[in-house]
Amino acid sequence: MKLGFRGKIYLGIFFLLLVFGVVIFFVVSWITRGALLEENRRRGASIAVNLAARVAEPLLAADFLRMKNLVDETVLLSDDIYYAFVMDRDGRVLVHTFSDGFPVELKNANRLKPGEKISVRLLDTGKVMVNDYAVPVLIGGDRFGTVRIGLLRIRIEQATDRLLLSVFLATAFIVILAAFVGAMLARPVTRRIRILRDSTEQVLRGNLDVHTAPLLKKNCWQIMNCHNEDCPAHGDLRHRCWYLAGTMCPYCVEGDYARKISSCQKCPVYRRCSGDEIQSLAESFDSMTLSLKTNLTELQEAQKRLQEQGQLLRIILDATPDFVCLQDRDSVYLAANRAFCRLVGRSEKEIIGLTCRDLYSPRLAEKFAAEDREIIRTGKTLVKENRIRRNGELRWLHVMKIPVRNAEGRIIGLLCSSRDITEFKRVQQQLVQAQKMETVGQLTAGIAHEINTPLGIILGYAQLLLEDLQPGSQMHADLEIIERQAKVCRRIVADLLAFSRHTESRTGLVDINQAVEEVVTVLEHTFGLDRITIRRDYGEEIPPLRGDREKIKQVFINLLNNARDAIGKDGTITVATRFDPETGRVCAFVADTGGGIAPENLDRIFDPFYTTKPVDKGTGLGLSVSFGIIKEHGGTIEAESPPSRATRKTIGVEATGTAFILHFPPAVPEGQDDPRGQSAVDRRDA
Amino acid sequence: MAKCMHLLAALTLLLTLACNQEEPPLKVDLSRREKTVVAPDADAITYAYLPQYSHTVSYRRHHRLVAYLARKTGLKIRQIFPDTFDEHMQMVGQGKIDISYSNPFIYVKIAHRYGARAFCRIVEADGRRDFRGQIICRADNSAIHSIADCRGKRWIAVDPGSAGGYLYPLGLFMVSGIMPADFREIAFSPGPGGKQEKVVLAVYAGKYDIGTIREGTLEVVRDKVNIGEIRVVASTPRYPGWVYAARAGLTPAVVEKIKNAMLSLDYDKAEDRRILAAASMRGILPCEDSEFDSVRSLARRVGIDLER
Incomplete structure (x- = not known):
């Protein structure tokens, strides 16, 4: 069974206390036993020295009675004094306390060496253990005899046993008490570590909204009497202010934990609220998860943005009609856009990892590979035009091969971008x-x-x-x-x-409704002969145009003649004008109920000398001339056949033939640049 | 876990071994017994110092001199230690003390009683040939400032046989008109030996108002009491100093040998000076019995019977 942290702590405490108890028991026993023995030795020595001092006078006086009294009195001092006797300088026993003769072996059991002040010897009588003390009787530095006393060890041993029992009981009590106190102390520690572990597991499961640190009795805003609710620490019960960046306390140093902690450590809030190492760990863990959560959210958002940008880039790449691909230094394809995939007839997944040899004929592949090597060697961009046959059709490609460099400027591959310029060629x-x-x-x-x-x-x-x-x-x-x-x-x-003459323009403000009406008035009668009616639909509050009135009228003459020719007989021509306040442009419509223009011819009608009319009916220059005039005025002209739904809705008729739509820029005061002129030119060029 | 237990067991064993560092006991059989018999002292000239001080002081003062005399005379000389003045006198009378070193009062007694004869007297450590007694009291005793103030007080003397410690002061008191009956109490130092010191200690302890000692005793007890707390009320006139006497019957040749050895001690010689200084004397001079008549006269005056 695996032990938990608490179990380990308990076991550790128990083991340590056991070791402690054993060591204390033995050390205390050793010390106290030693102290008791030493004390006993000192006591014995003291008694012996005292007896030696007292026995000096009677020894000199050879007063055996006094000496006998002294040794007897000494033995009576304590019940553990086993014997006492006095020897003269020749080692003869003068007096002793033994009742039935003097033990022969005792005399020499503890010999005092010359100059020695005391000699202690442990004697084993077979029944009892005795500490024998020998002390010289010195008078004026001369040794007159020796005093010997014997102290029974039983008393000291009894005292030692009592002491050992006391020490054992005291140690056992201390061990139990310490184990209890240790357990009491370990319990909150293990509880807090368990909370920390649970929080860690929560974080591992993805839940970053964990609360590990305990709630404080008083928080920073209460301690500092702060009412600034904009401060991120205000009201945050779970996180300590010194972990939070952007706190607004006047004493705070700006910045994150690493920058402000040294300043915060001097703050009364820190001194009051900071706890022990585990609390600090829990608080820093909470702040770490908070920081992690914030960073993760930012990371996810950044990833999302990156993904979106990647998708956008992919869309752009795929949407572009150019054939784009990326190759490494060994001409292995790393990426390709959709157009390129279509060109080579494979998916991007299939292309990636291949080389030119896998996509083109050996001759072409060798040619391309040679080009690639040259680009990588020289670092120069290759621009060329290739002619290829695609779906049986001859196509022109404008090819650019650009060396791609890494951050260090080393060429790591090349980007190949090709564009179909067949139309451009046309x-x-x-x-x-x-x-x-x-x-x-x-x-x-x-x-x-x-x-x-x-x-x-x-x-x-x-x-x-x-x-x-x-x-x-x-x-x-x-x-x-x-x-x-x-x-x-x-x-x-x-x-x-x-068509060919470039007449001098006479520009001025032109009321387009008036100009059109002048044309319609002239042509209305003639057209009426062929039962062609001209329907007028002039817009109101149309601003004047700046241009050549006659040329503009010529355009409408051409368009109306064109419409009449398209109708032949019996039909309606609608002439309409409009002003679009949003774009600021003036529009004019000329729509007929004629037969219309075939779609394949629609983009050629403004070409010079293009006509579908009989030889004697038209020169093919009318619409070309009109196109030129409109361009000269910064406008556009386009033809719809049949007219689009929007056009029909605008002019309010069901024109079935062709509708010409003209756009004019409105007039601007003389000498003032037309802010829309540039855009008009742009559009015209486009 | 097993490792921990092994560690604990090893620790316990180590500690147990460490705790048993005592030497092994010596086996002694107490059952074998013998009777103790003290051998008699070998024949020797016995030398005794009147036990005015403790035996150890007596020994320390005279053992060098005794050794010198033995070496100088070639005789076996042994210092013995009678416990009391009376014992000293009796032992002279019994022939147990051959050479007696005593105060002049004891001398006149043993001369009178046992026929002992003086052959040498000493020069005191201060160079005087005679010495005196002193009357002392506690320094803070405001009731005693003169001899007259001693009337009605408790008096402790050294011994009835003491010269400086009893006879001389008694003579001074009586000359001053204070009779023994005028004292509230007259006591003598108890027990054997160390009598001079005991007088000082008794006065120091306040048990007695006044004490009488021979001059020089305060220096002896300097290491036992603060002698600054003891005041000398008065000093007696000077009388002959301590005397060496030979017991009656001691061979004159022996006495002569010893006398000569004593007289040959020269204080100017380093070795002899150590011997004399230890005995608290400056030198030894020849003397005659008549030199102590002043003491006999004093004893008569104070009504002391030399026979008792």
């Missing part, structure tokens, strides 16, 4: 095309300008000839064809000029 190609188109446009504008004059002359002369000819004649009909085609040519030329 836009780049478009840009090249657009630049080519611009060059063509400039060429066209020059040609158109040159053609415009002779074309005007052709048209003028054709119209003059038509006036001269009879309508209905072949000539007239031919001339009408010439006139009509010449007009088509003029329109083409006008459009080409409008």
Whole structure:
């Protein structure tokens, strides 16, 4: 059976007391027995010396009677004086106390050496033990004889026995008393240690809300008469103030236990409330668990934040379309994002631990490995473009391989980030095309300008000839064809000029409702011929725009013409304006009930010369021109076909064709920068 | 636990052994007995010092002188110790004391009674040939300042045979008009030996108002009492000092040998000085019986019968 702490203490106390008792018993017995023997020896010596002194006179006077009386009186002094006798200087017995002759052997049993003052010898008579004392009778330094007395040991032995019994009983009593007192003292100690152990078990089970230290009779705020309830120690019955950081006592040193304890030890609260080592242990344990609990909570929160940040980082990594992976110095993959996993067609778990050789063909893998080694050797970032075939489609990747360094600056791996720039490449190609188109446009504008004059002359002369000819004649009909085609040519030329010419802007405040209304008024009648009605839906309190009124009107003309061309006959065009106070932007809508635009063509309608109309109906430059004007005004234009639910809700009609949505920045006073201009530009660039 | 018990047992054994350190007893058979017989002293010249002091003082004072005389004369000389003045005188008369060293009062008695004859007298330690007695009282006794104040007081004397301690002071009292009957009490030192000291101690203890001692006794008891608390009331006139006498019948040649040996002691010799100083004397001089007539005269005056 295993002993508990209390059992060990009890057993320890018992054993110690037993040892103590045994040692005390023997030591006290030894000392007292020695003291008794010494006392007996001194007593015997004293009696013998006294007798020697008293016997000197009668010895000199050879007064045997007096000597006899003296030895008899000496024996009568105490019942343990067994005998006494006097010998002369020649060793002859002069007087003695034995009644029936003198024992022969006794004479020489204890011989006194010359110069010796006393000789004590233990004699065993066979019946009793006797301490024999021999003392010289000295007169004027001369030894005249010897006095011998015998003291029975029985008395001293009886006294010793009584003493041993007393010592034994006293020791036993002390041992029992000490065991009782020890047990009484050990009990609170073991109880407090048990509480401490229970608390430790609670902590091990995860319960940090333990109370181990005992409650105090008076707490710090009561001792210091403190009413500061903001102090963390105020009202805390379980924790001692010197363990708590941030206490507000004016005598307190700021900081935690380690910083303030030396100051606290001088405080009356500490002197009064600090207990013994076990209480201090319990109090520090409580404070430790409190600190642990606080730290654990903070740690958990930090871990949670870290986890969230990790997840966020993971989300960002996974959300990014770039192919990101991390490799160590040996090109072994350590991490990969979702895009990369998709690219190589494996999960991240499968990728981690693999190398390029496991993912790519031997040729590619060797190439990549060589690149990796070079980066790790030189520490330089590698930037390159790779062309790959994915799902049978050729894709362009922009690849960056960046060396990753640890805190000491040593390269521990490399980060590979690849981006699919196929679209970018396409836009780049478009840009090249657009630049080519611009060059063509400039060429066209020059040609158109040159053609415009002779074309005007052709048209003028054709119209003059038509006036001269009879309508209905072949000539007239031919001339009408010439006139009509010449007009088509003029329109083409006008459009080409409008597209290519960079006219000077005349900016000013423009009331968009008024500008739109001017356009609608002009076109309404013409459109009415094709039973196309224009529905007006102008917003109220729309702030004026800053821009070129005529150019803005040109945009709406283009859009309305485009809508009419989309409807053909019988339809409705809705023109609406709105002001969004939240964004501060002015919106304009032009929606028709036409056939709409095929989705695949929707992102090309603003391209120059793109048209779905018959050859004689459009040049494909209207929307491009409009796009340019809106951009020039810091706005945007977008097309929805069919219109979105939001658009339909905004303009309040069920437009089925196409809706153009224009956004304009509101006008700002002259000379003042438009705070939204930068964002508008940003969006336009985007 | 077992280890603890072993430890305890070992400790107990060790302590038990440590406690028994006494020497082993000597076996003695007390059953074998014998009669004790004291052998008689061998024949020798006996030398006795009148027991005015204790025997041990007598021994200490005279054993060197006795040894000297034996060595010087080639005689066997043994110091013996009579207990009382009377015993001393009787032993002179019985022939047990051959050489008596006594005060002049005892001498005149033994000379008168037993025919002893003085052959030497001593020079006192202070160099005087004679000595005197002293009357003492406690220093704080305000009732006694003079001899006249001693009337009606309790008097302790050394011995009726004492010269300095009784005879001389008695003569002084009587000359001063104080008769023995005028004292409230006259007592003598009890017991054998040490009589001079006992007088001082009795006065010191306050048992008696006055005491009479020979001059020099206070120095002897200096180690027993504070002599500052003792006051000398008066001193007697000086009388002849102590005397060496040979018993009647002692061979004159022996007496002569001893006398010569005594006279040859020279205080200026270191060895002799030690002998003389121990005996509290400065030297020894030859003397005649007639030199003690003043003492005989004093005894008659105070009404002492030398026969008694």
